Amino acid sequence: MARQALSGARLFDGTRFHDNSTLLIANGKIEAIVPDGETISDCEQIDLAGGILAPGFIDAQVNGGSGRMLNDDPSSASMFMIAEGHRPFGTTSLLPTLITDVEGTVEHAISAAAVAVAAGRGVAGLHLEGPHLAPSRKGTHLAKYMRPLQDSDVDRLTSAATGISTLVVTLAAEQVTPAQVSRLANAGVIVCLGHTDSDAASALRLFDAGARGVTHLFNAMSGFGHRQPGLVGAALDHPDVWGGIIADGHHVDPLALRVALRAKRGPGRLYFVTDAMSLVGQERDHFTLNGRTIWRKQGGYCSRLALEDGTLAGSDLDMASAVRFGVQYLDLSLGEALRMASAYPADFLRLHDRGRLMPGMRADLVHLGEGLHVRQTWLGGAASGQAG
Template sequence: MTRKIFTGARIFDGHRFHDDKALIVSDGRVEAILAKNDLPAGEQVHLDGGILSAGFVDAQVNGGGGRMLNDEPSVASMHMIAEGHRPYGTTGLLPTLITDTAHATTAAIEAATDAVKTNRGVAGLHLEGPHLAPARKGAHLAQLMRPVEDSDVRALIAARQSIGTLLVTMAAEQVTPRQVRALSEAGVIVSIGHSDCSSEAAEERFDAGARGVTHLFNAMSQLGHRAPGLVGAAIDHPSVWCGIIADGHHVDPKALRTALRAKRGEGKLFFVTDAMSLVGSDRETFTLNGRTVRRERGGFCSKLVLSDGTLAGSDVDMASTIRYGVTYLDLALSEALRMASLYPARFLRLKNHGHLSAGSRADLVHLTDAIEVTRTWISGEAA
């Protein structure tokens, strides 16, 4: 048995803080949290203050470390993206393919099937398209968008069986409740997004099994007092999870604070980065479906825009979203940490991620008191 004893930091187990305790890790799994005067033998890992938490889980990562998944949907790209986000505390993520060709989608599925087996931070795959609504296309290419066919349902169910964790973003206009039910019952995680639907249409898909909403407020029908839209349906439905982009550009903090107060269903809002390739890179531009995206510096963090000013994903990392939550959204540090770890893991049904309980994966991040990442571990090994 390989045992490591982590001491010297406050431990956040996903639910509460533990002071003057030690985290015991055996063979890549959490064994226990113990008082420092009751420790077994093992390799000592002393941390100089700060916070030791479960590593962050990101359900929507288009790129990082200089690579976009769409550029090359391969195992190597997925590893590069995961490694690009690891310095910011993310130890488990879903590489995300935005709307693309059938060939690219097939390649991404094949790559994810292999990448999840390597224990290098790839926890599954997110397909954000092509079943989106052109009316809410955002930075996606409308000409590639199309309705879900029954052959797509069969292919996605097969992909889920090979990958394990498969998240698909679909517009309510492009998928029927019957198709949502078939996907959900087979374990595919369906999220409604890039949709101009009514609240009633959204609720039909939620009741059929759609589990979440992709980047709440962005690229969707908004909350009106007589037409609540997808935003209103998502906030009101108690079982629906909502990813949010907290970077100071995608959503005004007043809207996010309102959603945090209003959301029915405890712990159903979680952070996503929607990050592009420039996270973890010093480049200033990249290409998305043949279009140049540039980094504009300023504000809480930089923003990424097309030539017409359309936001094209984000330039934010997960540690920064936690700082944003504490600073601008009135979140307690414990809740901000949960929104980056425990809640997204629950949404994705990753039972052994996002918390430090006996038997959970020892995917760890050490933070300073200023919420800056110093070190990460995957299955107890320095990463």
């Protein structure tokens, strides 16, 4: 692949902004950021004509896209389609997410993810959200398929982690033991707590055993109380715990998110996820999941997805919209909103080759124009995706 010089936009490298600068790309990777006007030879010159050039977005929780749900067809082809459906909205890496389903579906998803990750087409790993969740916090998951984690499940997951570099598993505290969490963490599995009524003490034991994050903070978990701080309180207080947040104006009130952002003790941080379903980028008003119809309801910052009884069923959110929401409603600076969509999820997922525009990293990029809408994305230095 020829060297490229991208200029004419304000550059954000994941840490700070660069004005009057050019980004050099070679062989699909970042070569350097140099001042405009510096002599550059043997390069394709690309004038971006304004806007902001930033690291491509990274989404740790994506159930569907391109009209496809991973649960309907847990294949590598589905994973590629989902990734392609989110690319016009700035997402260059994502984890296809399998929710609670019948036995055997997990095995298919694990095999497919190993193939998809190796292909380098935007699938960065796999997120297994279930079946080891608490029926009391099922959300849109089917409780009849939920069950405790068995040692045989741990064996399967630790084996899967050898073939999938980034494997996230969401577990309920009620369904696991600290010893099981330790085994998973020591094998490289990223363990998150979610869909649980866990009290704070139980959560802290599992965090100390190796659980590293929480899945969609506030949603489907024990909330924060002044005498019972719950999983929310434990996650905000534990310094090593990370948390995904769904910034769509439906899942969590912006006030609660602003409080959480100020309260989170680091170095663990909060980062954006979409929890997106198949309708992102689609015009349809409904789809089916596990035989149930999920409807798109218009209104608010973006439309919401819900079952007939009103239960939220994932989101209709894309990552560019989450960044805009962060700036408009969460009092975030543009740089921090961009970090929550790129650098922070990269750190949480241990994707050390992306999330920042640093020499040697993947040239996964997003070009944002007026109103922070996506003009273009690049995957490994190759332009792909149009305005979203």
